[in-house]
Amino acid sequence: MTEIKFTYFDFKAVGEPIRLLMKYGGIDFVDNRIKYEDWPKIKSTMPYGQVPILEMDGKVVHQSTAIARYFAKRVKLVGDNVWEEMEIDAVVDTINDFRSKIQACFYEKDAAVKETRKVPLFQETIPFYIGKFEELAKNNNGHLAVGKLTWADFCFVGILDFLNKVTETNLIGGCPNLEKLVQNVTSIPTIKAWIDVRPKTDI
Amino acid sequence: MTEIKFTYFDFKAVGEPIRLLMKYGGIDFVDNRIKYEDWPKIKSTMPYGQVPILEMDGKVVHQSTAIARYFAKRVKLVGDNVWEEMEIDAVVDTINDFRSKIQACFYEKDAAVKETRKVPLFQETIPFYIGKFEELAKNNNGHLAVGKLTWADFCFVGILDFLNKVTETNLIGGCPNLEKLVQNVTSIPTIKAWIDVRPKTDI
Structure with a gap:
C-alpha cells in the first residue's frame, strides 16, 4: 500500500482538517510532526518553504486547502455536483x-x-x-x-x-x-x- | 437558458481568470462591471461585502477561486484524476x-x-x-x-x-x-x- 506521509508542526491549526479527513475515512498516514524550534533548519528543505506537505508515491504537494480537498474527494465529503x-x-x-x-x-x-x-x-x-x-x-x-x-x-x-x-x-x-x-x-x-x-x- | 451574471469591478485582477474561463468555453454571461467610485454604496449589498460574485438560478456565490474552479470543471480545464x-x-x-x-x-x-x-x-x-x-x-x-x-x-x-x-x-x-x-x-x-x-x- 502507498505510504502517506503528512508533515506539519505539532499543532492542530491548518493541518488538523487534513488529519480529521484522513481519520474519518480510515486512511492510514504517518503523522510527522515538526517541533517549532526545529523549523528554521527545516524550512529550506520544504518545496515552498512551507508546511503542511503531503508525500505520496515519491511526490510532494504543499498547500493545506488543496491537500484537504484531495482527501475530501477520497472520503466522499464533497458535493453531489x-x-x-x-x-x-x-x-x-x-x-x-x-x-x-x-x-x-x-x-x-x-x-x-x-x-x-x-x-x-x-x-x-x-x-x-x-x-x-x-x-x-x-x-x-x-x-x-x-x-x-x-x-x-x-x-x-x-x-x-x-x-x-x-x-x-x-x-x-x-x-x-x-x-x-x-x-x-x-x-x-x-x-x-x-x-x-x-x-x-x-x- | 439560465442567465449567468458575473459582477466585479471594471478591472481584470481576480475577476479576469473567471471571464477567460467562460470565454474559453463559449459560456454566455452578463459582464456586470462596477465602477470603483460606486463601491462604497454597493459593498453592503454584496453577500460578504465582496466581489466578484456569481448569480445564477436565483443563487449568489462569492469567492473568486471557488467560482473559477466551477467554470474550470464546466469547460474541462481540470485534471484527469x-x-x-x-x-x-x-x-x-x-x-x-x-x-x-x-x-x-x-x-x-x-x-x-x-x-x-x-x-x-x-x-x-x-x-x-x-x-x-x-x-x-x-x-x-x-x-x-x-x-x-x-x-x-x-x-x-x-x-x-x-x-x-x-x-x-x-x-x-x-x-x-x-x-x-x-x-x-x-x-x-x-x-x-x-x-x-x-x-x-x-x-
Whole structure:
C-alpha cells in the first residue's frame, strides 16, 4: 500500500482538517510532526518553504486547502455536483479569509500596531464572520454547506482551537448552530477516537 | 437558458481568470462591471461585502477561486484524476499567496511601512515565487501543472496585468517559459477574440 506521509508542526491549526479527513475515512498516514524550534533548519528543505506537505508515491504537494480537498474527494465529503462543490469551496475560502484576518492582527510584530488592529478585528471582523458562519450552520442543519456533512465542516472544526487560542476567546460562544456543528463533527466515532488519542496541543 | 451574471469591478485582477474561463468555453454571461467610485454604496449589498460574485438560478456565490474552479470543471480545464486536481489546486493557491504578499505591501497605507516592506518583497518574495512559476512552466511544457492547459494557467495569465501594474514591473521579464505560458493562453482563438474586444483597463 502507498505510504502517506503528512508533515506539519505539532499543532492542530491548518493541518488538523487534513488529519480529521484522513481519520474519518480510515486512511492510514504517518503523522510527522515538526517541533517549532526545529523549523528554521527545516524550512529550506520544504518545496515552498512551507508546511503542511503531503508525500505520496515519491511526490510532494504543499498547500493545506488543496491537500484537504484531495482527501475530501477520497472520503466522499464533497458535493453531489459541481454547483455544490463550488458552494463548499466558497465556505472553505471564507474560513481561510477569516483565519488570515485574525493572523494579520496577531502576527503583527509592532505591539502598538497590533493593539490598533485589534479594535476593528473584535468589533467588526470577528462578529461579521462568526455571524455569517452561524447563519450558514442554521440554514444547513448544523453544517456549513449543502445541508449535510462536508469537508467545510472539518475545516471549521479543525481550525477552531487554533483561532480560539490566538484570539483568547471562545469564538462560537452564544452560537447554538455552530456549537451543533462542532458536536456533529466531534461525535463521529472515528473523529471522537482520534481526538481521544491525538497529541494534546494548545493550537 | 439560465442567465449567468458575473459582477466585479471594471478591472481584470481576480475577476479576469473567471471571464477567460467562460470565454474559453463559449459560456454566455452578463459582464456586470462596477465602477470603483460606486463601491462604497454597493459593498453592503454584496453577500460578504465582496466581489466578484456569481448569480445564477436565483443563487449568489462569492469567492473568486471557488467560482473559477466551477467554470474550470464546466469547460474541462481540470485534471484527469483527483491527484492531478490537487496539483492544479496547489498551483492556484500559490498564485493567490503570491498576489496576497504583493497586496500586503502595496495596499499598506503608511508610506514608511510600505517602503520598508518593498525591500524583502522585491529582493526575496518576488524572485522566489517567479522562480518557482518559471520552473513549473519549464517542467510542464509551457503550462503550470500536469503538463497541459488547465485553469491554473488562466489564473496566472488573468491576474498578471494587475500584478505587473501594481508592482510597476514586468514580472515575467527574462522568464522564457512563463512568456511561453502567456502565449499559450492568449493565442487560443476564443481568448484572443476576447482580449481584442474586452474593456481596456490598467489592472
